[in-house]
Amino acid sequence: MSDTLYICGLKVERSQKLRTYLPVLDTKTEIPVTIINGQNDGPTLLITAGIHGGEYPGIAAAMELGRDISPEDIRGCLILMHPVNIQSFWARRAFVIPEDGRNLNREFPGDVNGTLSQKTAYLLSQFFFPLADFYVDMHSGDIHEELHPYVYYPGLPNEEISEKSREIAKILDMKFMVKSMATSGAYNYAAISGVPSILIERGGAGFCLREDIDAYKADIRNVLSKLGLCSDPIQPRQHNPSDVSNVIYLENDTAGCWFPNFRSGELVKKGDELGLLTDLFGTLIKKYISEQDGVVLYHCPALAAPQGTILVTYGKFAAE
Structure with missing residues (x-):
């Protein structure tokens, strides 16, 4: 430069x-x-x-x-x-x-x-x-x-x-x-x-x-x-990142109220109920089931879930 x-x-x-x-x-x-x-x-x-x-x-x-x-x-x-x-x-x-x-x-x-x-x-x-x-x-x-x-x-x-x-x-x-x-x-x-x-x-x-x-x-x-922008040594870290693969971005195809069962960072097993969607009267619209073992990277903590909301994002992770 x-x-x-x-x-x-x-x-x-x-x-x-x-x-x-x-x-x-x-x-x-x-x-x-x-x-x-x-x-x-x-x-x-x-x-x-x-x-x-x-x-x-x-x-x-x-x-x-x-x-x-x-x-x-x-x-x-x-x-x-x-x-x-x-x-x-x-x-x-x-x-x-x-x-x-x-x-x-x-x-x-x-x-x-x-x-x-x-x-x-x-x-x-x-x-x-x-x-x-x-x-x-x-x-x-x-x-x-x-x-x-x-x-x-x-x-x-x-x-x-x-x-x-x-x-x-x-x-x-x-x-x-x-x-x-x-x-x-x-x-x-x-x-x-x-x-x-x-x-x-x-x-x-x-x-x-x-x-x-x-x-x-x-x-x-x-x-x-x-x-190489500075000469300071790389500082120690608490964690070293491991690869997460086959990431699933789970979206709802209809609006509803979202009740998650897992928070970000938690591990899920195939078949676990990730959460459920209800209408405004509390009537069940759909249960969402995990398709694989994995870790939750992020999720929607809001009750209101308009159509197309990413409810849960999770992927395969080889836990240490």
């Missing part, structure tokens, strides 16, 4: 930190961004938080990392966006950008002439992904999702990108990691474009707990060390 970073009209010199708002193309929407251009040359790490505006711990962690890290602390360049989905954040809306009702994470690579979601996706995919040597997308369970911390790494487009991504996933302090073969989503599109990437899930259900924020910050500092 050259000594001076130019992007979207912003200029950041070597040994400079810029904290500003970045306009989304031809709109009045502005995304808070921190760009830290280190004292010495090195890789560029892109971090996004709040692609879903109701997923708070990653947003808070990115804000604090951007505040606390100085150019003297790193080699290369660190770019943090916090939150990307600023309208959803202020509206306290799950998943979608309120202006167009679209899930930003399903809009990549975006469209320069499209809606706000599509323009935001275009901004990232066309101007920020090409700068990055590695990309970390920070998520949480959304306002109606409780989850156990885990990380996704891409299985596409090839083994080289997948393995580079997995090597970073392995240093995070969590029990589980999932290899994704999906083509949608910011980190999957970045990987398909040639940028090793991961998506971290930590916290959720509308909470912004200090323990989740600090755990996120510790993960990111270890990522900085592993990638």
